Amino acid sequence: MPGIEYLLEALTPFNIMLALCGVIAGTVIGSLPGLTATMAVAVLVPITFSMPPASALILMGAIYTGAIYGGAYAAILLNTPGTPSAIATTFDGFPMAKRGDGDLAVTLACLASVTGGLVGAAFLLGLAPPLAKVALAFGPVEYFWLAVFGLTLISALSEGNLLKGLIGACFGLLLSSIGIAEISADVRFTFGSQVLLGGIETVSALIGLYCVPVLIDLVATPDKHLKVTHQPKGFRLMEALAISWKHKFNLIRSSVIGTLVGILPGAGGSIAGLVAYSEARRVSKRTEHFGTGEPEGVQATESANNATVGGGFIPTLVLGIPGTPPDAVILGALLIQGVRTGPNLFTQEGSIVYTFIYGLFLATILMLPVGLVIGRYAYKIIITVPKAMLVPTVAFMTMIGTFSIRNSVSDVIIMITLGVIGWVLNRAGYSPSPIVLGLILGRIAEQGFVQAWTIGAATEELGLMFFGRPISLAIIAFICLSLFYPLVRARWIGRRRKVRAD
Amino acid sequence: MKLMRLAVLASVLAVSAPVAIAAGPDNYPDKSVNYIIPFGPGGESDITARHQQAFFKKLFGEDLVISYKPGGGGAVGWSQLNGMKGDGYTIMGINLPHIVIKPRQKNVGFATNDITGVFMFHYTPDALVVTMDSPFKTVQDVIDYAKANPGKLTTSGSGKGTANHLAQVRFDKMAGVKTTYVAFKGTGKAVTALLGEQVKAEWGYTSIGAKHEGKVRLLAVAMEKRHPKFPDVPTFKELGFDIVSGAYRGIAVPKSTPEPIRAKLSGMIAQINADPEFRKRMENDGMALLDVGYADYQAFVDEKAEVYLEAAREAGVIK
Numbered sequence: 048m049p050g051i052e053y054l055l056e057a058l059t060p061f062n063i064m065l066a067l068c069g070v071i072a073g074t075v076i077g078s079l080p081g082l083t084a085t086m087a088v089a090v091l092v093p094i095t096f097s098m099p100p101a102s103a104l105i106l107m108g109a110i111y112t113g114a115i116y117g118g119a120y121a122a123i124l125l126n127t128p129g130t131p132s133a134i135a136t137t138f139d140g141f142p143m144a145k146r147g148d149g150d151l152a153v154t155l156a157c158l159a160s161v162t163g164g165l166v167g168a169a170f171l172l173g174l175a176p177p178l179a180k181v182a183l184a185f186g187p188v189e190y191f192w193l194a195v196f197g198l199t200l201i202s203a204l205s206e207g208n209l210l211k212g213l214i215g216a217c218f219g220l221l222l223s224s225i226g227i228a229e230i231s232a233d234v235r236f237t238f239g240s241q242v243l244l245g246g247i248e249t250v251s252a253l254i255g256l257y258c259v260p261v262l263i264d265l266v267a268t269p270d271k272h273l274k275v276t277h278q279p280k281g282f283r284l285m286e287a288l289a290i291s292w293k294h295k296f297n298l299i300r301s302s303v304i305g306t307l308v309g310i311l312p313g314a315g316g317s318i319a320g321l322v323a324y325s326e327a328r329r330v331s332k333r334t335e336h337f338g339t340g341e342p343e344g345v346q347a348t349e350s351a352n353n354a355t356v357g358g359g360f361i362p363t364l365v366l367g368i369p370g371t372p373p374d375a376v377i378l379g380a381l382l383i384q385g386v387r388t389g390p391n392l393f394t395q396e397g398s399i400v401y402t403f404i405y406g407l408f409l410a411t412i413l414m415l416p417v418g419l420v421i422g423r424y425a426y427k428i429i430i431t432v433p434k435a436m437l438v439p440t441v442a443f444m445t446m447i448g449t450f451s452i453r454n455s456v457s458d459v460i461i462m463i464t465l466g467v468i469g470w471v472l473n474r475a476g477y478s479p480s481p482i483v484l485g486l487i488l489g490r491i492a493e494q495g496f497v498q499a500w501t502i503g504a505a506t507e508e509l510g511l512m513f514f515g516r517p518i519s520l521a522i523i524a525f526i527c528l529s530l531f532y533p534l535v536r537a538r539w540i541g542r543r544r545k546v547r548a549d
Numbered sequence: 550m551k552l553m554r555l556a557v558l559a560s561v562l563a564v565s566a567p568v569a570i571a572a573g574p575d576n577y578p579d580k581s582v583n584y585i586i587p588f589g590p591g592g593e594s595d596i597t598a599r600h601q602q603a604f605f606k607k608l609f610g611e612d613l614v615i616s617y618k619p620g621g622g623g624a625v626g627w628s629q630l631n632g633m634k635g636d637g638y639t640i641m642g643i644n645l646p647h648i649v650i651k652p653r654q655k656n657v658g659f660a661t662n663d664i665t666g667v668f669m670f671h672y673t674p675d676a677l678v679v680t681m682d683s684p685f686k687t688v689q690d691v692i693d694y695a696k697a698n699p700g701k702l703t704t705s706g707s708g709k710g711t712a713n714h715l716a717q718v719r720f721d722k723m724a725g726v727k728t729t730y731v732a733f734k735g736t737g738k739a740v741t742a743l744l745g746e747q748v749k750a751e752w753g754y755t756s757i758g759a760k761h762e763g764k765v766r767l768l769a770v771a772m773e774k775r776h777p778k779f780p781d782v783p784t785f786k787e788l789g790f791d792i793v794s795g796a797y798r799g800i801a802v803p804k805s806t807p808e809p810i811r812a813k814l815s816g817m818i819a820q821i822n823a824d825p826e827f828r829k830r831m832e833n834d835g836m837a838l839l840d841v842g843y844a845d846y847q848a849f850v851d852e853k854a855e856v857y858l859e860a861a862r863e864a865g866v867i868k
Contacts (some may be wrong), residue, residue, distance in 0.1 A: 089590040089617070096603060183745035187731075227621045227657075231731040232709035232866065234655040241628055241658035245620025313734075314743055351733065367760050368741050375591025382741065382760075382834065383599050388764070454585075454618050455625070498731050502703050505729035 050401030057405035062231030066410040072419050073113020080121050080129045080254050081448015082116035085372045092380045100384050101399045105406030111373045112356045119156040124429045125219040127258035132316025132352035135324040139344030147274045150426045154287040156349040157418035163350030164411035166302035167357025179365035181310045188523045192522040195490040199529040200325045201481045212481045219485020222247050242457040249460040251449040256479040259466020282419050290342050297327050298350050305351030309358020316352040323351030574809035581612035585641040589619040606822045623647050628658025635805030645797035646857040649790025650710045653867040667811050667843035668818040669799035675716040675752040688768050696727035698707040700730040705739040706752040710866035712796040713752040718864040723790045759835030813841035
């Protein structure tokens with residue numbers, strides 16, 4: 048193992064304490080909708096000035112990894128992705144909680160997150176310099192196709208109701224174009240209002256579209272929030288371990304997908320979770336159960352999004368290009384400490400990099416007990432607190448969370464408005480996920496398309512630009528697979544039945 | 550009725566007068582100062598503010614608390630600045646050319662002259678950047694290629710109507726060439742596109758040369774004199790192009806902030822700028838320091854605005 052001599056440096060009592068506190072704080076922050084890993088890390092930056100760089104990195108890495116896991120609680124128990132990384136966790140996590148398996152889902156998420164975190168950190172430890180090249184191989188056109196790939200998931204998510212799914216996605220795409228366009232600087236769809244200049248903030252839209260309808264339904268119906276079929280019996284750890292072992296290939300595959308997507312600056316945890324989910328769904332024998340509370344779905348997204356932590360550090364440390372938004376903050380903090388990132392960091396400043404990577408392993412392992420305990424409390428609170436308390440508390444949290452993202456009251460108003468729209472649409476059979484996918488992926492697709500088109504038109508190689516690059520072609524192949532596989536499979540099964548009948 | 554109003558007014562004045570004195574410039578600052586960055590964390594505006602943060606505490610004993618109000622390329626923050634409390638404890642980062650260009654594009658809720666700048670403390674000079682193994686060794690190589698292949702030379706840069714974009718427009722005009730500018734979301738993505746060879750060159754900043762040392766080559770910098778960190782890189786002026794530009798950063802206060810506090814704050818930022826350790830850190834990151842105080846702020850912005858607006862009109866960013 049490279050840099051094994053630094054393992055002991057990572058294991059000083061001070062660093063262990065930092066890792067533990069970081070994971071606890073991160074998990075709690077991540078579980079509150081609206082409080083994101085980026086903000087948590089940014090708040091900490093001044094504290095880290097007085098620490099040695101490696102310890103500062105361990106603390107920030109621990110908070111970051113804890114926050115990504117913490118996002119699963121709100122996704123599973125409240126149907127609210129606390130961070131965009133946890134969007135796909137709601138697909139199966141909330142249905143599991145609804146039918147009374149919330150505790151199992153939380154424990155599964157914890158195991159998956161730890162696995163994902165360890166795989167990501169292992170790639171960071173062993174293969175960072177060569178893997179960093181992946182970040183550079185992805186040009187605008189690859190991001191465009193990747194976003195389109197993410198959008199194909201809509202067809203899977205809205206099976207039996209494709210038209211409504213597509214209408215929802217179009218609504219999301221429309222929302223994504225509000226405000227000052229990031230790259231062309233055009234002002235679009237603001238209707239003269241300055242409030243809309245900054246566009247629809249993604250996390251506040253997530254909170255509005257996912258959480259507010261749940262809250263309204265809680266008030267409007269006499270049912271309990273989550274069905275409780277049994278007395279809470281511990282962590283259900285054995286059950287979760289057995290499921291995890293059964294689906295170990297799913298966990299590993301999703302972790303590798305998460306690491307690779309994490310390396311791409313500008314993709315991030317949301318895409319990692321979505322891609323891993325869609326692959327898990329495609330490969331699984333129980334495809335038709337996905338979306339109704341299938342443990343494999345929770346495992347796929349939660350291992351993938353925690354793997355992006357290690358993956359994101361690869362371009363950050365090797366190239367000085369942040370892989371994810373929290374990485375950008377960490378990179379800034381390192382710059383101020385006078386640490387120069389780059390390939391030399393691994394050879395000349397091994398004591399910082401390797402101490403940090405082992406610290407990240409440590410934090411990820413600590414996440415297992417911390418996550419299980421906090422998860423159990425979160426579940427108990429959600430099922431025991433009476434509705435009359437639960438609803439106002441969660442409603443209050445969503446407002447604080449939304450406000451804190453950009454210190455903006457208008458974001459809170461937009462969140463509530465979208466929430467009411469989301470509730471009405473829900474009743475008409477439109478689910479929030481296609482809208483949110485359109486909102487997030489629309490921006491990535493648009494930027495990639497405009498940039499690729501500009502470059503392609505300038506060099507007079509438009510066709511080659513979009514359909515002549517190997518990585519693009521590979522992603523296009525996946526898009527076709529994702530779109531047509533269900534049809535092909537259905538026909539194949541049908542034919543086999545027919546053959547048998549003959 | 551009138552009498553009563555007067556009485557109320559008088560009593561309000563009587564109560565508020567001592568408070569006003571207590572909040573006067575002598576005791577300022579006696580608590581932490583809130584420093585709002587109208588962009589997200591991790592960008593260059595954030596990093597330079599973080600550099601100031603440590604020295605503010607060291608020199609004045611109070612904390613400089615950084616918070617973020619991103620959105621609309623800074624417009625969300627600046628449009629709200631004058632509605633904030635003007636007691637000197639709320640200050641906001643400002644950026645040129647943003648505060649000049651944005652309000653001319655559309656109604657973004659503020660005008661350039663609504664902003665009360667007290668100090669411009671540094672700028673990140675524009676630079677023409679290529680990868681280390683690029684065939685372009687000099688600016689002349691770039692011009693030759695662009696002349697032979699009109700429009701085919703692609704350059705990345707951060708955003709439209711930004712320092713990078715306007716530098717490209719002005720350079721094209723002065724050199725008599727046509728190149729293609731591809732806007733990316735932020736400097737980080739623009740560098741990634743260069744390093745990944747998606748584009749042939751980048752209109753970036755001197756700070757890129759510092760951050761990606763050994764992987765990129767600066768062909769020229771848009772400064773009056775050569776940058777101390779890159780003594781071998783010529784300025785555009787030396788090469789015959791009158792381009793001195795970049796992303797300028799400063800600090801503004803709400804309009805209601807009293808004059809004495811504006812002046813004192815301006816002096817304080819100047820003091821941080823004068824700290825040798827601060828200068829060293831900033832220059833190491835590839836930044837260039839600037840000392841434009843409160844008294845000279847307006848003239849400075851007006852002068853820059855003229856150049857920016859002409860280039861922006863040229864580029865079709867504004868009408």
